Amino acid sequence: MEPVRRDLSDLRAEYELGGLDEGDLPGDPLALFATWFDEARGAGIYDPNATVLGTVGQAGPSSRTVLLKGVDPEGFVFFTNYQSHKGIELEQTPECSLLFGWYPLQRQVRVEGRAERTTREVTEAYFATRPRGSQLGAWASAQSRPVAGRDALDTAYAEAEARFDGAVIPAPPHWGGYLVRPRLIEFWQGRGSRMHDRLVYRRSDDVWAVQRLMP
Numbered sequence: 001m002e003p004v005r006r007d008l009s010d011l012r013a014e015y016e017l018g019g020l021d022e023g024d025l026p027g028d029p030l031a032l033f034a035t036w037f038d039e040a041r042g043a044g045i046y047d048p049n050a051t052v053l054g055t056v057g058q059a060g061p062s063s064r065t066v067l068l069k070g071v072d073p074e075g076f077v078f079f080t081n082y083q084s085h086k087g088i089e090l091e092q093t094p095e096c097s098l099l100f101g102w103y104p105l106q107r108q109v110r111v112e113g114r115a116e117r118t119t120r121e122v123t124e125a126y127f128a129t130r131p132r133g134s135q136l137g138a139w140a141s142a143q144s145r146p147v148a149g150r151d152a153l154d155t156a157y158a159e160a161e162a163r164f165d166g167a168v169i170p171a172p173p174h175w176g177g178y179l180v181r182p183r184l185i186e187f188w189q190g191r192g193s194r195m196h197d198r199l200v201y202r203r204s205d206d207v208w209a210v211q212r213l214m215p
Helices: 029-042 086-092 121-126 132-140 151-162
Strands: 051-057 061-067 071-074 075-080 094-101 107-118 175-189 196-202 206-214
Touching: 029 094, 029 107, 029 151, 029 175, 029 196, 051 086, 061 075, 071 132, 075 107, 075 121, 086 196, 121 175, 132 151
Parallel strands: none
Antiparallel strands: 051 061, 051 094, 071 075, 075 175, 094 107, 107 175, 175 196, 196 206
16 A cells, blocks of 8 residues: 655635734633634534643643533633543643634634633533433443444443433533633734734733734
8 A cells, every 4th residue: 555645735725804903802811712702603613612622641742622611701611521531631630722723714712721620510510401312422431442343332322321211311420521721812813924913811810911922
């Protein structure tokens, strides 16, 4: 078999949808995030709450996509299996990153912060809103563990379905939320000739300061 080669040097696009100036910025970066999120959702972007979670483990960095399920003055909330690869890494090293890529709008938001578990009450309240199939999946999947094949996965789901037949499904004890408390939030808006706007909020003692970065 021949090695795979792709020359992608001619793939490029111009960024010309808008700009981002210091005068556009509110004092609170989460207010700007909410505005950009609403615009991404209004533009019909698929899964606008999808974010790439970056973690660090003993073997080095890793990343994967999770779904944001809440944002408030404290930070960003998502839910996962605490015994998954990302859950184990977050327990070992709570420092992490989030990346929201709203590319049709030529925008990115980058977050750096520290993750902590949400309260059990928050987890149970959210879990109760999930579709029943997703609730069963949380019990059926030992997330990130090897599985013999699709049949084994389907069997695990069927066993969970039988276990909770006709009953309310509780949140698994190994499943719950994380709150990422941001210390840095960068807003990136594409501009022509690769002279992009990069405006970064950094927090010190609950005070946010803004700085522009070179593209």
